[in-house]
Amino acid sequence: MNGAIFFTSKYGRTAQYAGWIRDATGLPIFDVKDPHADPAEYDFLVLGSPVYFYKLLIRKWIMKNQATIENRPTILFTVSGASSGPKLDDWVAGSMPGALMSKVEHVALRGRQSPREVTWWHRLLLKIAAMRNKDPAARREELEGFDYMDRSSIDPVVELVREWRT
Numbered sequence: 001m002n003g004a005i006f007f008t009s010k011y012g013r014t015a016q017y018a019g020w021i022r023d024a025t026g027l028p029i030f031d032v033k034d035p036h037a038d039p040a041e042y043d044f045l046v047l048g049s050p051v052y053f054y055k056l057l058i059r060k061w062i063m064k065n066q067a068t069i070e071n072r073p074t075i076l077f078t079v080s081g082a083s084s085g086p087k088l089d090d091w092v093a094g095s096m097p098g099a100l101m102s103k104v105e106h107v108a109l110r111g112r113q114s115p116r117e118v119t120w121w122h123r124l125l126l127k128i129a130a131m132r133n134k135d136p137a138a139r140r141e142e143l144e145g146f147d148y149m150d151r152s153s154i155d156p157v158v159e160l161v162r163e164w165r166t
């Protein structure tokens with residue numbers, strides 16, 4: 001079976017994970033903005049998306065390609081500040097149709113955020129989100145940033161790709 005990686009990224013962390021997965025698996029990699037990125041050409045898919053304001057950035061692309069994704073084994077790796085758990089599961093479920101949600105294998109990876117890197121608009125929105133956040137640890141991360149990038153966390157994705165290829 002032939003697979004490919006399709007990702008989107010704003011500040012490069014999801015792109016970094018997608019590149020690590022490409023290096024470990026040899027799968028071709030496409031930014032979803034690339035007009036030649038056609039998931040219908042592949043037997044299985046690895047989709048990568050960051051979470052922004054409790055939603056997947058890739059959600060419109062997923063809706064556009066819903067029929068193709070439904071018919072193929074699909075891994076969705078998310079990149080977020082939040083770790084895996086019910087909160088992240090809810091955000092992912094809220095970003096795609098239920099039928100798809102039950103089909104994709106979700107792997108939660110954690111990213112990086114630095115207040116110095118983001119746009120002034122994002123910095124402002126993060127400050128507002130922090131003011132409303134009741135979780136002190138999450139509030140601190142929104143204001144001060146974090147770095148959870150971990151190359152070895154792609155291992156479950158690489159394992160599944162190896163299974164699907166054979």
Ligand SMILES: Cc1cc2nc3c(=O)[nH]c(=O)nc-3n(C[C@H](O)[C@H](O)[C@H](O)COP(=O)(O)O)c2cc1C
Pocket residue numbers: 008009010011012013014015050051052053054055079080081082110111112113118122123125126
């Ligand atoms: C403006 C903004 C909003 C974010 N919203 C969330 C969020 O709702 N939940 C979360 O867990 N992480 C959130 N993050 C953290 C990002 O998911 C994390 O920084 C990720 O690494 C970004 O990936 P990218 O560099 O590929 O765009 C947010 C980051 C920014 C800058």
